[in-house]
Amino acid sequence: MNIQKLEAWYVKNHRKLSFRESNRPYDIWVSEVMLQQTQVETVLPFFERFMKKYPTVIELADAKEERLQKDVEGLGYYRRFRNMHLAAKMIKDEYDGKFPSTYEEVIKLPGIGKYTAGAIMSIAYQKPYSALDGNVIRVLSRYLGNDKDMRIERNKKELDQINQSYIEQANPNVYTQAMMELGALVCRPKNTKCEICPLNEHCFAYQNDLVDAYPVLSKLNDKKEFHYITLLIHNEHGLFLRKRDEELLKGMYEYPQFESESINTVMDMLEDRGVILDVFYKHDKTYKHVFTHQVWYMDVYEAKLVSGKLKEWVCVDAHQFKQLPMAIAHRKIKK
Ligand code: SF4
Structure with a gap:
C-alpha cells in the first residue's frame, strides 16, 4: 500500500x-x-x-x-x-x-x-x-x-x-x-x-x-420482534414512569409497557395486581423502534389511574419528566 x-x-x-x-x-x-x-x-x-x-x-x-x-x-x-x-x-x-x-x-x-x-x-x-x-x-x-x-x-x-x-x-x-x-x-x-x-x-x-x-458479509439473523402495549398513565400530579433494570437501556426511564398485543389482556393482568385504569385514548399509529438486535412495536394507550399502583412505577411531574433520561423509543411518543 x-x-x-x-x-x-x-x-x-x-x-x-x-x-x-x-x-x-x-x-x-x-x-x-x-x-x-x-x-x-x-x-x-x-x-x-x-x-x-x-x-x-x-x-x-x-x-x-x-x-x-x-x-x-x-x-x-x-x-x-x-x-x-x-x-x-x-x-x-x-x-x-x-x-x-x-x-x-x-x-x-x-x-x-x-x-x-x-x-x-x-x-x-x-x-x-x-x-x-x-x-x-x-x-x-x-x-x-x-x-x-x-x-x-x-x-x-x-x-x-x-x-x-x-x-x-x-x-x-x-x-x-x-x-x-x-x-x-x-x-x-x-x-x-x-x-x-x-x-x-x-x-x-x-x-x-x-x-x-466487497466487503463480503453474510446475512445477519433476523431481528427479534416484540409487540408492546405501552401505557401513558396520568394522575393529578403527572405521569407514571418505570426505571429499566433490563440490560438493554438499563437505568433509562420508560412508560410502563407489557409484552402483549391486547389492551384487554394487559388490563386484566393489572387488575389481578390491584391496579385499575380508565383508558381514555388510543394513539392512532403503532410506534416502531429498531435496535441492533430487536424491534419494538408499541401500541400506545393513555389512561387515568383509578386505584392501585405497581411498586416499580414512579410518578413524575412535567419538570422531572424533562430532566430524567428516557429511551428515545419512548421519548418520541407524543402525549
Ligand atoms: S474501492 Fe475504495 S480503496 Fe479501492 S479505489 Fe475505490 S475508494 Fe479507493
Missing part, C-alpha cells in the same frame, strides 16, 4: 472535526465511544456539550449516573456510557485521574475493546496499534480483494494483522485517522469515489470493477 500517498491525502482533505483537533487520550476515548454505532453529524453537538461539562476524566468520574445518562440521551446504546462512567471512576482511583498510557492498561478499562484501544494508542499516543472498524474493513477488503466473510471473527483477525503491518510502517496517528476518513468520505458503502481515492492505482476492487462485491 502507498501509505505516504494515503497520509498526504488525509493531511490535505480531512474534515475539521472538533474531536480530531485534539490528541488528548480522554477526548479520543469519549469521541470513539460516542461514534460507536452513531453518525458523526449526530455526535458533534453531543461531543462539544459533553466536553464543556466534563472537561477531564475527573469530572466524568464524579458525575451522577442519572445526570450523565440524561446528557447522552438521544445517542442510543446506553450501555457504552455506563461502561465509560465505570472506566472514568477506575482511572480516577487507580491512575490518579491520569489516562493510562499502555495498551495493556487501556484495554482493561470497562467497555474498551481492541478497536477503541487501538484508536486511543495510535491517535493519542502515536503508537502503532491497529484500529479495525467497519470503515477500515471495507477499505482493506476492497483494496486487497479479500473475499472472506467479514462477519467471521477469524477473517477479521487476519485483516487486523494486515492493518497492523501497515500501521507499523506509518505515522500511527495519521494512518489511523486517514483510514477512518477514507472509509467515511471516499470508500463509502455506496457512491464510492474511486476516481479521487489515493489508493486507486493498486486497488484490486477498483481495477477489476468489483467495488460493490
Whole structure:
C-alpha cells in the first residue's frame, strides 16, 4: 500500500472535526465511544456539550449516573456510557485521574475493546496499534480483494494483522485517522469515489470493477420482534414512569409497557395486581423502534389511574419528566 500517498491525502482533505483537533487520550476515548454505532453529524453537538461539562476524566468520574445518562440521551446504546462512567471512576482511583498510557492498561478499562484501544494508542499516543472498524474493513477488503466473510471473527483477525503491518510502517496517528476518513468520505458503502481515492492505482476492487462485491458479509439473523402495549398513565400530579433494570437501556426511564398485543389482556393482568385504569385514548399509529438486535412495536394507550399502583412505577411531574433520561423509543411518543 502507498501509505505516504494515503497520509498526504488525509493531511490535505480531512474534515475539521472538533474531536480530531485534539490528541488528548480522554477526548479520543469519549469521541470513539460516542461514534460507536452513531453518525458523526449526530455526535458533534453531543461531543462539544459533553466536553464543556466534563472537561477531564475527573469530572466524568464524579458525575451522577442519572445526570450523565440524561446528557447522552438521544445517542442510543446506553450501555457504552455506563461502561465509560465505570472506566472514568477506575482511572480516577487507580491512575490518579491520569489516562493510562499502555495498551495493556487501556484495554482493561470497562467497555474498551481492541478497536477503541487501538484508536486511543495510535491517535493519542502515536503508537502503532491497529484500529479495525467497519470503515477500515471495507477499505482493506476492497483494496486487497479479500473475499472472506467479514462477519467471521477469524477473517477479521487476519485483516487486523494486515492493518497492523501497515500501521507499523506509518505515522500511527495519521494512518489511523486517514483510514477512518477514507472509509467515511471516499470508500463509502455506496457512491464510492474511486476516481479521487489515493489508493486507486493498486486497488484490486477498483481495477477489476468489483467495488460493490466487497466487503463480503453474510446475512445477519433476523431481528427479534416484540409487540408492546405501552401505557401513558396520568394522575393529578403527572405521569407514571418505570426505571429499566433490563440490560438493554438499563437505568433509562420508560412508560410502563407489557409484552402483549391486547389492551384487554394487559388490563386484566393489572387488575389481578390491584391496579385499575380508565383508558381514555388510543394513539392512532403503532410506534416502531429498531435496535441492533430487536424491534419494538408499541401500541400506545393513555389512561387515568383509578386505584392501585405497581411498586416499580414512579410518578413524575412535567419538570422531572424533562430532566430524567428516557429511551428515545419512548421519548418520541407524543402525549
Ligand atoms: S479505489 Fe475505490 S474501492 Fe479501492 S480503496 Fe479507493 S475508494 Fe475504495
